[in-house]
Amino acid sequence: MSNQVDNLFRDSESANAQAIELIGTYDHPLLVLLKQTLTDQQSALRTLVSETEGQDHPPIASFKNACTHVYHANEVSMPFYESWERAVTWMPDPSQAIQEKLGPLMKSMHGNLQEAAQLLESAYGYMAVKYVIPSFYLPAVQEGGA
Amino acid sequence: MAWQEERIDQNVYSQGDPDKWVYSTCNICSIGCGCYVAVKDDQIVGIKGNGAHPTNRGRLGPKGENQWQANQAPDRLTSPMIRNASGQLEKASWEEAMALIAEKARESLDRLGPNSISFYSTGQGFLEDYYTTAKIGRAGLQTHLLDANTRLCTATTEFCLLQSFGADGTPASFDDVDKTDVLMLFGHNPAETGTVFFERIMDRKQRTGKPYLIVVDPRETMTAREADLHIPLKPGANLPLMNGIVNAVLQNGELDREFIENHTVGFEKMKESVDGWTLEQTAELTGVPLDKLRQLTDVLGSTSSLVTTTLQGAYQSGNATTSCVAINNLHLIRGLIGKPGSGPLHMAGQPSSSANRTAGGVGTYPAHRNPTNPVHLKEMAELWNVEEERLPAGPEKSIEDIISLIEKGKVGLFWNIGTNPMVSLPNRKRARKALESVFVIVQDPFLTETSAVADVILPAALWGEKEGTMENADRTINVLRKAIEPPEGVKSDFEILLDFAERMKFTDKDGQPLIQYSTPEACFEEFKRVSKGRPCDMTGITYDRLENENGLRWPVPDEKSEGTPRLYSDFKFHTKPDDAQTFSKDQLTGRALTKEEYTEIGANGRAILQPTRYIPPYEQPNDEYPTWLTTGRLVWHWHTRTKTARSPILHMAAQHGYVEINEQDAEEMGIVEGEVVRITSPRGEIEVPARVGTAVQPGLVFVPFHFGNWDKKEAANELTVDHVDPLSKQPLFKQAACRVEKIRTNHQVAAGDSLESIAANYGITADELRAANHIETPYEIQMGTALEVPVSIINTPIQPYLPYRNNM
Ligand code: SF4
Numbered sequence: 001m002s003n004q005v006d007n008l009f010r011d012s013e014s015a016n017a018q019a020i021e022l023i024g025t026y027d028h029p030l031l032v033l034l035k036q037t038l039t040d041q042q043s044a045l046r047t048l049v050s051e052t053e054g055q056d057h058p059p060i061a062s063f064k065n066a067c068t069h070v071y072h073a074n075e076v077s078m079p080f081y082e083s084w085e086r087a088v089t090w091m092p093d094p095s096q097a098i099q100e101k102l103g104p105l106m107k108s109m110h111g112n113l114q115e116a117a118q119l120l121e122s123a124y125g126y127m128a129v130k131y132v133i134p135s136f137y138l139p140a141v142q143e144g145g146a
Numbered sequence: 147m148a149w150q151e152e153r154i155d156q157n158v159y160s161q162g163d164p165d166k167w168v169y170s171t172c173n174i175c176s177i178g179c180g181c182y183v184a185v186k187d188d189q190i191v192g193i194k195g196n197g198a199h200p201t202n203r204g205r206l207g208p209k210g211e212n213q214w215q216a217n218q219a220p221d222r223l224t225s226p227m228i229r230n231a232s233g234q235l236e237k238a239s240w241e242e243a244m245a246l247i248a249e250k251a252r253e254s255l256d257r258l259g260p261n262s263i264s265f266y267s268t269g270q271g272f273l274e275d276y277y278t279t280a281k282i283g284r285a286g287l288q289t290h291l292l293d294a295n296t297r298l299c300t301a302t303t304e305f306c307l308l309q310s311f312g313a314d315g316t317p318a319s320f321d322d323v324d325k326t327d328v329l330m331l332f333g334h335n336p337a338e339t340g341t342v343f344f345e346r347i348m349d350r351k352q353r354t355g356k357p358y359l360i361v362v363d364p365r366e367t368m369t370a371r372e373a374d375l376h377i378p379l380k381p382g383a384n385l386p387l388m389n390g391i392v393n394a395v396l397q398n399g400e401l402d403r404e405f406i407e408n409h410t411v412g413f414e415k416m417k418e419s420v421d422g423w424t425l426e427q428t429a430e431l432t433g434v435p436l437d438k439l440r441q442l443t444d445v446l447g448s449t450s451s452l453v454t455t456t457l458q459g460a461y462q463s464g465n466a467t468t469s470c471v472a473i474n475n476l477h478l479i480r481g482l483i484g485k486p487g488s489g490p491l492h493m494a495g496q497p498s499s500s501a502n503r504t505a506g507g508v509g510t511y512p513a514h515r516n517p518t519n520p521v522h523l524k525e526m527a528e529l530w531n532v533e534e535e536r537l538p539a540g541p542e543k544s545i546e547d548i549i550s551l552i553e554k555g556k557v558g559l560f561w562n563i564g565t566n567p568m569v570s571l572p573n574r575k576r577a578r579k580a581l582e583s584v585f586v587i588v589q590d591p592f593l594t595e596t597s598a599v600a601d602v603i604l605p606a607a608l609w610g611e612k613e614g615t616m617e618n619a620d621r622t623i624n625v626l627r628k629a630i631e632p633p634e635g636v637k638s639d640f641e642i643l644l645d646f647a648e649r650m651k652f653t654d655k656d657g658q659p660l661i662q663y664s665t666p667e668a669c670f671e672e673f674k675r676v677s678k679g680r681p682c683d684m685t686g687i688t689y690d691r692l693e694n695e696n697g698l699r700w701p702v703p704d705e706k707s708e709g710t711p712r713l714y715s716d717f718k719f720h721t722k723p724d725d726a727q728t729f730s731k732d733q734l735t736g737r738a739l740t741k742e743e744y745t746e747i748g749a750n751g752r753a754i755l756q757p758t759r760y761i762p763p764y765e766q767p768n769d770e771y772p773t774w775l776t777t778g779r780l781v782w783h784w785h786t787r788t789k790t791a792r793s794p795i796l797h798m799a800a801q802h803g804y805v806e807i808n809e810q811d812a813e814e815m816g817i818v819e820g821e822v823v824r825i826t827s828p829r830g831e832i833e834v835p836a837r838v839g840t841a842v843q844p845g846l847v848f849v850p851f852h853f854g855n856w857d858k859k860e861a862a863n864e865l866t867v868d869h870v871d872p873l874s875k876q877p878l879f880k881q882a883a884c885r886v887e888k889i890r891t892n893h894q895v896a897a898g899d900s901l902e903s904i905a906a907n908y909g910i911t912a913d914e915l916r917a918a919n920h921i922e923t924p925y926e927i928q929m930g931t932a933l934e935v936p937v938s939i940i941n942t943p944i945q946p947y948l949p950y951r952n953n954m
Contacts, residue, residue, distance in 0.1 A: 029761045033872060037735045065742040072738040075541065076872065080735075082550065083869050087764055090828030090867075091771070091883070127535055131520050134540030135261060135290050 002123065006053060008116040012070075012109045013045040019105045026095035030084035034077060041073035041109075060124050064132050067120075071133050074113050081106045113137060148324045148346055150353065154204035157211040158184045158192025167194070168629035169693050171616055172210040173270060173609035174784050176300075176494035177201060177340040178618025179210055180696055183610045183629040190217045190610045190629055199696040201320065201622065207341035208947055209784050212793035216608060219792040222591055223605035224635035235603060240637070240645075243602050247561075248649040250585045250601075251287070254558025260288035261538065262557050264548050267294040267507055268564035269496025272614025272626070274666040275639045276498075276507030277673045279563070282643060284511065285530050286652035286660055290538040291557065293545045294508045295565040295785075298877060299495030301544070302461035304503050305731070305874040306470030306492060309756050310478070312720035312749070313514045313681040313727040314503055317477075317713045318453050318489030319620035319699060324350060325487035328449040329357040332473060333384065333459020334493060337368035338781040340619075341947060348372065348950035358445060362387065363459055364776065365806075365848060366841050368946065375441060378843060380433040381774045382763035382881045385465035388472035389758055390428025391443055393420040395479060400447035402481025409717040410478050411748055412755035419757035433843075446476065451487035458495065458778065462880040464763040467873035468733060472758040479755070484714035491620065496785075498616035501623075504682050504700075505673065509542040512673065513680040514720075514727040517542065518738065521724050529676050531654040541728075541738040544875030545571070546868060552580040561587045563639060564606065568595040569786035569854030569861060572877040573829050573868035589642060594788055595854050606639055607632035608789075614640070614666045615692065621699045621710070623684065625692035640666055681720050681727070714753075721749035734759050736872030763881045764869045765828075767845070771883035773811075774846040775827060777862040778880075781947045783852040790852075803834045803853035803860030804942045807886065808846070812838040817888060818917040822938040825849065827884040830864035835940040847886060851879070890918070890934040895927050908935045 016038055023035045048066040052058055081102070088096040117137035121129050129138065158164065164184035170193075172179040180199025184192035193214050195204035226243035227235040254262045265279050276294075283292045304314045311317070320343070323329060329347065336344035350356060351372075361373035362384070370376040379387050395401065396417060406413055425443070429436045446452065454473050460466060474490050482488040494500045506512030515522035517539055527534035543551070545567070551557050560581060571577040581599040588600035591608045611632035615625050632638065637645075644661055652660035663669045667689050677684045683701040691705075692698060698709040720726055729744035731737060733756045747754060767774055782799040783790045790796040805825055807817060817823060820835045825847065834849065842848050854861035867882040893904055905915040916922075919933050927933070 029764050030869070032761060033735055037737060040732070040735065040737060065740050068740045069743070072541065072740070073735075076735055076737045079547065079550070079870075080872075083764070087869070091765065091768060130535065130539050131518060135538045136540070136543075 002119060005116050005119050006049070008112045008119070009045060009049050009052070012112045013042065013049060015105045015109045015112070016042045016045060019102060019109070022098045022102055022105070026098070028084060028087065028093050028095045030080055030087055031095055034080040034084060037073050037077040037080060041070055041077060044069035044073060057123065060128050060132065068132050071113060071117070071137060074110060075134055075136070078106065078110060148200060148320065149203040149349060152197035152203040154195050154197050155206040155211060156192065156194035158194070160184065160186045160191035162186070164191060168627050170610065170626045170629065171497070171624040172206065172213065173497050173616070173626070174209045174213055175340050176497055176499065176619035177343045178497060178616065178622055178624050178697070179206055179342050180624065181206060181210065183214065185629050188630050190214045196696065201618070201697070202342045205342045205345060208782060208796065209790055210342070212796050213789055214610065215793040216591070216789040217610055219592070221593070222633055222636070223593060223603065224633050225605060227603040229601045235597065235600065243604060244645055244649060247587055247602060247646065250559050251650060254585070255287070258556060258558045261290050263287050263289045263559045263561070264291035264293070264557055265561050265563065266545060266548070266565065266567065267502065269294060269296040269299065269494070269499030269502060270564050271498060271502070271639055272612070272616060272666065273498065273501040273505050273623070273673065274614045274669040275643065276502040276505035277512060277669060278640060278643045278661065280506035280512050281530065281661065282647050282652065284537050285532045286647060286650060288536055288538055290540065291543055291548055291551070292508055293543065293548060294499070294502050295567065295570060296496065296499035296502050296508055297545050297875060298570055299458065300461065300493070300499045301874040301876040302466045302470055302871060303492040303494060304509065305467045306474060308728050309467065309471050309730055309733065309754065309873070310474035311714065311753055312725065315621055315681055315700070315713055316490065316492050316619065317483055318491040319711045320346070321711045322453050322487050322489055322491065323347060325451065326357050326453040327451045327487065328360065328445055330360040330362065330446070330452065330454040331369060332362045332454055332456045333461070333463065334455045334457035335363065335367040335369045335459070335778070337372070339457065339495070339779055341781065341949070344369065345950050360442065360445065364843060364846060368781070368948070372950070375438070375445070377434055377438060377442060380431070381776055381846060382464040383432040384460055384463050384469040385472060385758060385760045386423070386428055386431040387434070388469055388476070389420045389423040389760060390425055390432070390439065391446055392472060392476055392479070392758070393423040394425055394443040395447045395476065396420065398447050401479050405481030405717070406479055410753045410755050415757045416475055416755040419759050451485070452477065452480070452482045453487065453489060453491050455491045455493050457493045459880065461874070461876050462878055464878060464881055465761060466871035466876055466878070468758050471733065471756045475755050475758065478753050484712060484717055486712070489712065494619040497618065500619065500621070501615070501617035504617055510727055513677040513682055515680070516726060516728050518729060519724065519741065530660070531656065532660070533655055544870065546870050546875060546877065549577055549580045552584050557584055559585045559587070561589070562596060563589045566590070566594040566596050566786040566788055568598060569863065570851070572863055572866040572879055574854070574861060574863040575830055576868060589639060590788070591636070592788055594786065595856055598856060604642055605636045606642065607636050611636070612638040612640065612666070615670060615689070622697040623687060623692060623700060624697040625689050627693070640669070718751050719749070719753045721754060722751055730754070731873050733757055733873070734761070764878070765867050765881065765883050767883040771827060771885050773884050773886055775825070775865055775882045775884040776846060776848050776880045777851045777866060778848060780850050780852060780944065782944070783850070785852065786854055787852050800944050802940060802942050803832070803850060803858070803862070804837050805834050805886070806837050806839065806842050806848040808842050808844045809838050809840060810844045812836065815886065815888065816918055816920055818914045818936065818939065820939040820941040821918065821936040822889060822940060824887045824889050825865060825884050826887065827865035827882050829867070831859065832861060832864055833859045833889065835942050837942055847884065888934070889937045891937060893933045893935050895929055895931040895933060897929055901927060904933065904935070910936060910939050914939055
């Protein structure tokens, strides 16, 4: 795996850990769901990093499951986050206190995973990643290259 | 047959007999009543029930009987329209409109890529339209943004079935309702939605005393009034109720251990998830008295046959999919599935929303194929003769995801077919802002509230003016024959889609046109090939068979098959990884599982008992918004009234929006019957007359969602919350917080004033003025007294519709 992809996954893992810590014990139902998703994403990211770390071009089958797990978790975490953002605008909640810090972490995780998806697609080809990474993370589909 | 006798309901308005009666199916709700369309002088002049159709034996409800009047409405659109440079919609030719659409589609593809075009269709169209949308959308435009207003009404049906049984398709059918000892209607009010279905239930009940009827609903609906046991739970408490029931059944050992052992997986995890849900805790969270809960669990734990239906009260509430999965769990642990008179019957709302799911116009690929399984996409690529890489993969996107993508500038074209999202979407202000920022096509027979955001409008044919098939709530495929030609200038959805495909020059991998059929029947024949071997196999169906045999329930694998009234009678479920319609989702968060994870569950043909963890409602009343708001339907209208408001009878029966308030709350606030009050939520406000009574419980108000005219402040969806269920992505219309306020002017009592004179002055009655001010005796008003006067009182009497009472 290229250093660049490794680093992107590592950065995501670190942002993920910070986000989980930030949410802590806040109990807004949408944050409870977000935290659960991030915890799920975190464990998949750990597995993914351990499966790819230091390897030059590992076969995609060797990390496919963890990789899909990460992207699927990220795909549901963003709507939870955005729903919670709207919810606390409508009704004050103590958890609003973390909004300023949580927002950038969520965006950076999403951005890193998107960038990693592009790099993986360039490295392995569209058909190899098609069923590993959901289509909205893949530039080939977004830019009409499929 | 279910009914003892046929009764041919008929509503014809013509001088002399109709020239012909054309075979059809009601196009309003998901019951799918058989009917004939009356034609005279090439006009539709009425309708009558089909006495031979087993679903209704000739009966029709008020909406069914009056739907044809929309065909003759004077305000039918008969020409496309294009928004001009000054922002006005002006008439255009079909050539101009379709050329512009093709140009905008190409522009969007070039600028933003294939996933930038969204079809948002309907549950009122035909299977052939949906299949064509799927083929054009997936293989032509390569977009993953295919959704429909079915997301708002029955997405949860699909996802609870996928989670438990591996594929869509409701296990029990109406035949089982005719056989069961116990029927639980869970958040389902058929007395006002599918009225003929409710008549069918009551017809049997009045003859035989069966079924024992349980109704779970926070409101005392018309349906609840006929129940043997009404469970008036608090809003948002469906899952606590189900967890309490399942735990009680487990504790009492009322299980079918052999069934659990041989035909399910996941028992221990499921059991753990309901552990601790004592009836005492359930009573506290649901607000249902303990003795009622005991009565309920006694019945559900001991009955040897049970059908449970679900609808919007389950689907549009917190923990929607998980509550329905808990219902599946109950049936599975009691072994009450796949047997006569038993099984979950998760309903649909609209007449063909199930067809849209089956045909692949929403969510998954046609014929229940998994968009994340390469095996299924390879099959689709072969069937469509296109490169596999053209077909987008991954979990589906819902309308709320699409709104969010539009806000982020990632969608270039939004094609709205046969639906009115500007009235039906939650938090409609946000939705309007989003749709104003994108190129919008509105395809509809009428100008609707959604026309306000349209760039192009295409006039579409109505029921009776086109041919095709629909799938009802119990998997019955029915055919609708064309009775008349559409008005000049109007085209069917099917023709419009074919025209678009041709203009876009979509081809298969041999350079032949992607769409090679030109009639709905030929399209159906193609879909049959696509369905072969899948759960919804329709190989044995033909249009003629559908007419001669009055509908067939899929699967119908060959010409000899008479259809399948009940799924899973062999206790084999669609949970083998390469058979399943999805690899399922995490039951709490909705995260799509990978193939490896799904395989690890080890279901392999057995049903999955899912854990059912409770998450409280995302929005709950607080000091500022102290009241629960729920929304729903009236017996006289359908959805946003595009058709029903054009029937004089239906319009007269219910002309206004309103709010239902409990009499205790009204008394405390001094709100009088008919007084126009303001309902405010964190998202907006409406001003509608109050209907005071006991249908809603204290602390809850109900607003019908049918009304949404931009010029009036009566749209329920100004108030609703646009959060969605994590699994089905269905919006949670049933639970939001709001505030009810009086809108009053002050009047200082002057010399010579009497209650009568003051009231007359403001156009209200003295009794209303007295009630508004808590005045019990005439002596309480004296000169200088400050009186509050309601700004407006509009009485909104709604006639009840009680045909099932005729026999009582
Ligand atoms: S019950 Fe539904 S399908 Fe039957 S007549 Fe009424 S609206 Fe039509």
